[in-house]
Amino acid sequence: MSNMLTRVAEIVSRMTIRDVAREAGVSVGSVSRALNGGKNVSARVARDVAAAAEKLGYQPDLQARSLRTRTTGMVGCLVSDVANPLYASIVQAAEARLRDAGLLMVVANTANDPARERAVVAAFRSRRLDGMLVAPGSDENDRAWRELAAGGAPVVILDRDVPHEEDTPWPAVLVDHREGARTATRYLIGLGHRRIALLTPGARMRPGRERIAGFKAAFAEADVDPAGALVCLQESSMDFAQGDALELLRRDQRPTAIIALGTRILAGALRAARDLGLSIPADLSVIAVGDTDLAAVHSPAITALRWSLEDVGRAAAELLLQRLRGTGEGPSRALLPVDLVLRESCAPPTAK
Amino acid sequence: MSNMLTRVAEIVSRMTIRDVAREAGVSVGSVSRALNGGKNVSARVARDVAAAAEKLGYQPDLQARSLRTRTTGMVGCLVSDVANPLYASIVQAAEARLRDAGLLMVVANTANDPARERAVVAAFRSRRLDGMLVAPGSDENDRAWRELAAGGAPVVILDRDVPHEEDTPWPAVLVDHREGARTATRYLIGLGHRRIALLTPGARMRPGRERIAGFKAAFAEADVDPAGALVCLQESSMDFAQGDALELLRRDQRPTAIIALGTRILAGALRAARDLGLSIPADLSVIAVGDTDLAAVHSPAITALRWSLEDVGRAAAELLLQRLRGTGEGPSRALLPVDLVLRESCAPPTAK
DNA sequence: TTGTAAGCGTTATCAC
DNA sequence: GTGATAACGCTTACAA
Secondary structure, three states: OHHHHHHHHHHHOOOOHHHHHHHHOOOHHHHHHHHOOOOOOOHHHHHHHHHHHHHHOOOOOHHHHHHHHOOOOEEEEEEOOOOOHHHHHHHHHHHHHHHHOOOEEEEEEOOOOHHHHHHHHHHHHHOOOOEEEEOOOOOOOHHHHHHHHHHOOOEEEEOOOOOOOOOOOOOEEEEOHHHHHHHHHHHHHHHOOOOEEEEEEOOOOHHHHHHHHHHHHHHHHHOOOHHHEEEEEEOOOHHHHHHHHHHHHHOOOOOOEEEEEHHHHHHHHHHHHHHOOOOOOOOOEEEEEOOOHHHHHOOOOOEEEEOOHHHHHHHHHHHHHHHHHOOOOOOOEEEEOOEEEOOOOOOOOOOO | OHHHHHHHHHHHOOOOHHHHHHHHOOOHHHHHHHHOOOOOOOHHHHHHHHHHHHHHOOOOOHHHHHHHHOOOOEEEEEEOOOOOHHHHHHHHHHHHHHHHOOOEEEEEEOOOOHHHHHHHHHHHHHOOOOEEEEOOOOOOOHHHHHHHHHHOOOEEEEOOOOOOOOOOOOOEEEEOHHHHHHHHHHHHHHHOOOOEEEEEEOOOOHHHHHHHHHHHHHHHHHOOOHHHEEEEEEOOOHHHHHHHHHHHHHOOOOOOEEEEEHHHHHHHHHHHHHHOOOOOOOOOEEEEEOOOHHHHHOOOOOEEEEOOHHHHHHHHHHHHHHHHHOOOOOOOEEEEOOEEEOOOOOOOOOOO
16 A cells, blocks of 8 residues: 555656756756757766756646746647548648747647637637647638737638738738649639539638639630539538539530549549539549549549648748747748649530 | 837737736636636626636636646547548547536547657646547557646546556556457358458458458358458558459459458459449459548448547547546447348358 | 745756 | 756646
């Protein structure tokens, strides 16, 4: 019994810097200096302190250190849903880079709920996180953004247009969805398509808005009838997309090509095509927005717009680190390219 | 200029409990009591303090509070890769539950590197996190697990068998992969299959080991030739799986059914079948382990083993919260079921 | 009920 | 170079 208690005590009671100081026969100040900078410490003290720390299994309390240094070594990451592959890869890459820099990452999902966003921002602020990566669910949540700015900690926005004070845009990593959509659309128009449907979730967020803009821009440039540019706003659910696509493909003047976002909407469109006996690419050309497993594995393989989520995460981490170190400003925004990966799902429309 | 400075000062300099005390005309102790328990405070003080806090925009420094209370309000989550959909959903669900309980979650990816695992465990410990959720990349990393135990903070293991001291198994959330694999195999045997291939990554981790055990158990129970149970260890790469499956399906005595893990391996197997002109399910039956988009959307739709990742995350969070609150032990392990979702990819083998 | 003061474990500022 | 000692912002006995 007493044996057990001893063991528990051994395990639980943590060694403090004072214990180390006593063991090494020096002052706490010396221990701190020896363990940190290594500056202004004699070789003897350095050695004794290291030995004592090792012997006692001392591990500094970073929590306490934070109180003094006013830096927590943690950054927050606010996304709507880490389980969404789109965010998961970004978070993954950012975390890797930040951990290499010795920082821990705190994640919080908001499910696109403005109230939660505010709560998370407040929580991050109260916990004094050194910085944050944010991908809000909507661009409109003024109270949250004011809080964000008031926090004083560096912030990097992930592929969103968050409103800002006049002349101080938020540092951000942006993806060039507009140019991507334009390229894809131009490609389809080049193949001879004149009625193309863009299946995308609402224009509430930057990526959707930019895609729609690029889509329309391609039609305008090519000088073809803009009425052929069919924008179909989608809930991000497979069933919903399937229903919508069915309706769309049954029309008299059905589109001869579809540009569909992500896994769910793409899957819905593919199912609809199958249900109607339309073969790809003979009867219908398809381009996926975002290169998912499904696009790559489907037969025929689906031509897709691809951008690097890892790059987004890495760039965001880099931007944040730059601000944290306060080293000469450098660029505060990054615009990442989108590529069109040609596969087997597009062909000229069959004459009618 | 001075205007700007003032504004910056307003923004950056944080209000402390002393500021609130001064503003409200009470002592810091009273402020603390008023803001926390609300116990032993007169209505007047409560009102004045609330007003002062509101007016000054006071937000308590949770970092400082932690130092006193010895609790950080944060839990760590160690996984090999949050971008892996398998973990992403678990992390998502756990985070949701924990945040509801007022806790923040710190994530760290280890890429299955034992050294990183140790580093992460140490970092979590140094930061004095209240508890942790752990899914190691391998069950063998003794130094890390000792550190983990030494930390003293409650730990919940995610679907792994981490070695433990004699009589104190780690609290854990386990998935019944063994029973799942057994059910799937039994189903195929019932359809008449006698040569079945199990494509799964190594047996280094619990899920793989359990699946193999269940697979073999089904053969043993059914009293059919155990030589028909083909275990094919896979890298988790599509190309590799495709090559392997090709080799497998070209054999004289090729398997008439395949059980394949996840998206990548499943995709490889499907491609191999297509390349060889094998139609599913006429020539080859297929069962997916894990219900992915690919399985649901493929034509024919793939019969799959499914378990709830959300439940894993939720259960883990629940188990951890229970320990954190120290409320009477309760069960320390959860075993979650695996279901077989019947779709269109399985049929009796064609006579040969 | 309220105020005072002693920490929590560090780091940083001083004299020496 | 080294050792006291004062913060950091908060909670919590303990006194009043």
